[in-house]
Amino acid sequence: QRLLEIRKQICNPMTMKVTYYKEPVFIHQGHMQWLWDMDGKRYLDLFAGVATVSVGHCNPRVTEAAVKQLEHLWHTTAIYIHPQIQEYAEKLASLLPEPLKVVYLTNSGSEANDLAMLMARVHTGNHDVITLRGSYHGGSPLAIGLTSNAAYKYPVASGFGCHNTMCPDVFRGVWGGNQCRDSPVQTIRECSCSPGHCQANGRYIEQMKEMFATTVPNRIAAFFGEPIQGVGGAVQYPKSFLKDTYKLVREKGGICIADEVQTGFGRTGSHFWGFQAHDVMPDIVTMAKGIGNGFPMGAVVTTEEIAGSFAKGVHFNTFGGNPVACAIGSSVLDTIAEDGLQENCAVVGTYLLTELAKLRDKHEIVGDVRGKGLMIGVEMVTDKVSRVPLPKEAMAEIFEDVKDMGVLIGTGGLYGQTFRIKPPMCITKEDVDFFLAVFDQALQ
Numbered sequence: 001q002r003l004l005e006i007r008k009q010i011c012n013p014m015t016m017k018v019t020y021y022k023e024p025v026f027i028h029q030g031h032m033q034w035l036w037d038m039d040g041k042r043y044l045d046l047f048a049g050v051a052t053v054s055v056g057h058c059n060p061r062v063t064e065a066a067v068k069q070l071e072h073l074w075h076t077t078a079i080y081i082h083p084q085i086q087e088y089a090e091k092l093a094s095l096l097p098e099p100l101k102v103v104y105l106t107n108s109g110s111e112a113n114d115l116a117m118l119m120a121r122v123h124t125g126n127h128d129v130i131t132l133r134g135s136y137h138g139g140s141p142l143a144i145g146l147t148s149n150a151a152y153k154y155p156v157a158s159g160f161g162c163h164n165t166m167c168p169d170v171f172r173g174v175w176g177g178n179q180c181r182d183s184p185v186q187t188i189r190e191c192s193c194s195p196g197h198c199q200a201n202g203r204y205i206e207q208m209k210e211m212f213a214t215t216v217p218n219r220i221a222a223f224f225g226e227p228i229q230g231v232g233g234a235v236q237y238p239k240s241f242l243k244d245t246y247k248l249v250r251e252k253g254g255i256c257i258a259d260e261v262q263t264g265f266g267r268t269g270s271h272f273w274g275f276q277a278h279d280v281m282p283d284i285v286t287m288a289k290g291i292g293n294g295f296p297m298g299a300v301v302t303t304e305e306i307a308g309s310f311a312k313g314v315h316f317n318t319f320g321g322n323p324v325a326c327a328i329g330s331s332v333l334d335t336i337a338e339d340g341l342q343e344n345c346a347v348v349g350t351y352l353l354t355e356l357a358k359l360r361d362k363h364e365i366v367g368d369v370r371g372k373g374l375m376i377g378v379e380m381v382t383d384k385v386s387r388v389p390l391p392k393e394a395m396a397e398i399f400e401d402v403k404d405m406g407v408l409i410g411t412g413g414l415y416g417q418t419f420r421i422k423p424p425m426c427i428t429k430e431d432v433d434f435f436l437a438v439f440d441q442a443l444q
């Protein structure tokens with residue numbers, strides 16, 4: 001009770017608003033995909049601290065790397081050379097395609113996106129940035145301008161120079177909302193795209209052109225896009241959307257930024273980075289969350305050209321590149337590679353999507369099942385025909401039931417109508433079966 005009072009009055013009191021839990025869950029301990037509360041009840045964690053615990057809670061290998069580094073050197077700043085930061089930056093850069101090779105280490109995703117926005121403005125000399133409706137890019141004063149979801153916006157927050165453009169939502173799209181032929185979930189459903197989502201791509205690009213003509217003529221600094229929207233509810237775009245957008249933004253003098261905070265580090269299964277599935281090459285990639293398996297870390301990776309422009313000023317960060325963070329980050333990369341976790345995301349994720357699609361067919365209130373790898377959204381509706389978002393009270397009831405039966409999931413979407421499943425990348429098919437039985441019962 002005392003902890004609950006502190007939580008409500010002293011400790012980040014507004015954060016409960018981002019979940020449907022009636023009361024906070026008292027998390028006490030974690031191991032891999034499992035969490036235990038203070039009464040010893042075990043939960044299968046399918047939200048991973050919001051897609052953050054990539055290789056499992058307290059993964060023994062990563063813990064060992066952290067402890068070893070803690071005994072050796074906790075802190076020095078990046079103004080000194082120390083092996084962890086140099087070796088980690090080199091390792092991280094080697095996972096990105098040319099010409100992305102200059103690394104800046106930060107402490108969070110918001111900070112990474114703030115830095116990317118600053119770089120874009122310095123490099124282009126322009127101010128305006130474009131993001132997609134439904135996007136989430138952070139809560140710091142600059143990044144909140146990029147974030148489009150009204151729920152996270154304070155009326156006085158700086159949105160100066162930030163413009164949201166329509167997002168080609170697979171399910172709820174303005175122009176054609178059906179699943180498309182090129183969607184990564186094609187293994188689940190046949191295309192029903194005529195005259196739907198794929199064909200609508202051109203119209204989204206047209207409205208973006210119109211925005212350029214009317215709102216941001218010739219002074220665009222950057223376009224920020226998540227390869228699959230995270231907080232927005234696993235929203236996927238038609239295959240050529242990002243490619244066409246990048247082309248348009250570059251024609252107007254802007255650069256293109258991929259926010260890989262949720263989609264990076266193999267979570268989407270088919271590729272290590274989400275942008276790779278869209279056949280595009282960003283000028284800047286921002287990352288956080290899974291990079292440190294829950295340890296506060298983030299990064300910005302860019303080209304030598306942009307780094308050259310940025311080098312005209314001075315940028316300093318006390319904690320970015322902390323030796324412990326770098327030791328952890330390095331161990332996370334080794335673990336993903338050696339334990340085959342990207343492959344596991346592809347295999348277990350496809351199984352989960354396939355089985356969830358069966359629940360969608362069984363339950364009238366499951367409107368859409370989508371995503372890629374272990375980045376999955378289940379969009380809830382009052383009925384399949386109207387596609388009206390399921391009211392929050394009903395969402396909360398299902399959410400609570402799932403928790404009571406021992407599984408933690410997340411929520412998202414512009415109307416809070418999407419359940420999000422982003423577990424540690426080490427979950428198994430048996431875990432999925434356990435969840436499916438629980439979810440089926442809760443939906444019932």
Ligand code: PMP
Nearest residue numbers: 108109110136137138230261288
């Ligand atoms: N970008 C994306 C895509 C995110 O999902 C988030 C966090 N939900 C952020 C940026 C901000 O990251 P952080 O909370 O670490 O500041």
